[in-house]
Amino acid sequence: NAGVTQTPKFQVLKTGQSMTLQCAQDMNHNSMYWYRQDPGMGLRLIYYSASEGTTDKGEVPNGYNVSRLNKREFSLRLESAAPSQTSVYFCASRGFGAGANVLTFGAGSRLTVL
């Protein structure tokens, strides 16, 4: 199983450009999440989707939008990138039953905004 797949792995943007980070999971999980990780800090929740068709804000949603395209895919969009959005972005999904309390993370997408 691939688990959680994120694309792209690396991206460099200029201030004001837009882009979308893609995330897909093949574990039939209901819940999906987007986190950002900055140096010396823990992960911070940007947005999450408890189930297909629903999305909610996390701790740091400003400057981002999300789309839960279907059960497998959850994308994160930066409409007008800013240097403060330079970070490593992680997508995660959460299962149910015995796996309900375990977040499975992707490998990350490193974004640099110049």
Next chain:
Amino acid sequence: GESVGLHLPTLSVQEGDNSIINCAYSNSASDYFIWYKQESGKGPQFIIDIRSNMDKRQGQRVTVLLNKTVKHLSLQIAATQPGDSAVYFCAENYGGNDYKLSFGAGTTVTVRA
């Protein structure tokens, strides 16, 4: 949610020794805590979790201790191996059934041969 913090940013351990990683949390209402391991260039990986109605839980070579009186969480790794070198994060669930995690800043563990 309130932040979850770790006491020390780095920990150097001799191979074969036991490691203890500490974490202080501030939200007394938190009822669920998790430890994650993150290796370089990878996403965090679940290690072990504990609910607030427990004070100890053991896994394979790992033990998590929870002291609610002083809001302290620790991760013990027995017989530390080179593969244990990583950044370790504690996290608390502040979102109830929505399962929104607040992560600490992390402790970097380096295992000396």
